[in-house]
Amino acid sequence: MANTTAKDARHVKGVNPQHLIEKIIRTRIYECKYWKEHCFALSAELIVDKALDLDCLGGVFGGNTKATPFLCLLLKMLQIQPDKDIVVEFIKNEDYKYVRCLGALYMRLVGTALDCYKYLEPLYNDYRKIKRRDPAGQFELLHVDEFIDELLTSDRVCDIILPRIQKRLVLEQSEQLEPRVSALDDDLDDVDDAELEELERELRDSPQRSPSPHRRGGRYDRDNSPRSHRRSRTRSPSPRQRRRSPGRRRSRSRSPSPPRHRDRDRSDRHDRDRRDRDRRDDDRNDERYRSVDAALVCTVQLSSVPYWCSLRSR
Numbered sequence: 001m002a003n004t005t006a007k008d009a010r011h012v013k014g015v016n017p018q019h020l021i022e023k024i025i026r027t028r029i030y031e032c033k034y035w036k037e038h039c040f041a042l043s044a045e046l047i048v049d050k051a052l053d054l055d056c057l058g059g060v061f062g063g064n065t066k067a068t069p070f071l072c073l074l075l076k077m078l079q080i081q082p083d084k085d086i087v088v089e090f091i092k093n094e095d096y097k098y099v100r101c102l103g104a105l106y107m108r109l110v111g112t113a114l115d116c117y118k119y120l121e122p123l124y125n126d127y128r129k130i131k132r133r134d135p136a137g138q139f140e141l142l143h144v145d146e147f148i149d150e151l152l153t154s155d156r157v158c159d160i161i162l163p164r165i166q167k168r169l170v171l172e173q174s175e176q177l178e179p180r181v182s183a184l185d186d187d188l189d190d191v192d193d194a195e196l197e198e199l200e201r202e203l204r205d206s207p208q209r210s211p212s213p214h215r216r217g218g219r220y221d222r223d224n225s226p227r228s229h230r231r232s233r234t235r236s237p238s239p240r241q242r243r244r245s246p247g248r249r250r251s252r253s254r255s256p257s258p259p260r261h262r263d264r265d266r267s268d269r270h271d272r273d274r275r276d277r278d279r280r281d282d283d284r285n286d287e288r289y290r291s292v293d294a295a296l297v298c299t300v301q302l303s304s305v306p307y308w309c310s311l312r313s314r
Contacts (some may be wrong), residue, residue, distance in 0.1 A: 002040055003030055009081040012110045013163055017078040020109050021160055028060055029067045029075050039072050044082035047073060051090070054098035057147075058133030059159030068133055070102065071158060077106050091119050097128050101147055105158065108151045113165040116152065117177055123148045125183050135159075 005018050018026060029035050038050060050073055057070040077087075090103025104120055111119070126144040134140055150157050171177035 004079075006080050009079075017081055017110065018075065020078060020163070021075060025060065025067070025071070025159055026075065028065050029072055032067045032072060034069050035067070035072045035075075038069070039076045042076055042080070044080060044086055047076060047080070047082070048086075048099075051099045051102055052096055054096075054102070056131040056133050056139065057098060057101050057158065059135070061133050061135050061137045068158075070098070071160075073102060074105060074109075074158075074160075077102075078109070081110075088119065091123070094126075097126070097130055097144055100126070101130065101144065104148060104151060105160075108157075108162060109160070113171060114176060116165055117168060117171070117180075120148050120152060121180060 005016055009017055011017070012020065021029075042050065050069075054070055054073070056068065058068040059071055060067050087103050087107055090099050091107060093099045093103070100123065104123060107119055108116055124145045126148075128144050129141055130144055130147065131139045132142055132147075147157075151162070155162060168177065168180070172179055
């Protein structure tokens with residue numbers, strides 16, 4: 001009966017604590033070698049020693065979906081249901097980072113929304129590196145604060161669907177939770193103060209600009225500007241203009257061209273084309289009628305030949 005929940009364990013969120021992990025994942029854990037060898041008959045005191053030996057976290061991995069020791073110990077904690085004080089000590093442990101992550105995930109599964117924000121948000125200040133095993137069996141690097149952020153914002157962590165909790169904004173509006181104060185606020189205030197002092201020092205040390213010599217009373221003096229002197233110079237004629245004789249110069253003025261009646265010419269051309277087309281159609285129809293009449297005459301003549309021959313024989 002190693003896979004059954006403890007008799008004195010209470011239901012969590014209306015279900016058996018072990019049922020917070022999906023059945024297919026529980027089956028993989030029960031079949032795991034680590035579960036059979038190291039998690040048998042563990043108590044709340046002995047599970048601490050096993051948690052100290054953890055070297056990574058993760059869910060299931062590999063082609064046959066084996067469970068990691070981290071996931072096996074998590075299921076064992078759900079099975080024996082240790083006291084809340086033990087879980088809080090797991091979270092506050094600063095010497096062993098994987099023990100802290102194990103306690104944080106267990107608190108996220110069984111704790112209320114207030115407990116999750118109360119005990120997990122201080123871990124945002126933990127920037128230590130940890131290893132996580134992905135489903136392919138490879139290790140990836142992340143930090144403790146990233147793992148805590150996934151617990152509070154994601155729906156699935158370590159192949160486990162996390163229960164839903166209330167948003168922090170809702171708890172703040174109902175005055176059940178105080179607004180979160182980041183540890184970086186003091187540093188940002190110091191940086192802002194230093195930047196303001198440096199900016200004031202630069203403005204104080206920078207010399208005042210004297211007005212431009214080309215300005216008078218805030219207006220631009222065009223007479224004294226170098227551009228006005230440059231424009232006042234007369235240009236000498238170019239060699240090409242000097243070679244060109246006055247007789248060869250062309251006047252740029254053009255005589256007005258007569259208006260063009262394009263629309264009228266286009267309509268006249270269409271009328272002529274239509275009349276020619278009608279005339280050709282009439283000629284073709286006359287030829288067709290003339291050929292039909294000739295064929296009828298030949299038919300009548302051929303049909304009357306036997307009649308005249310019979311009369312002549314009589």
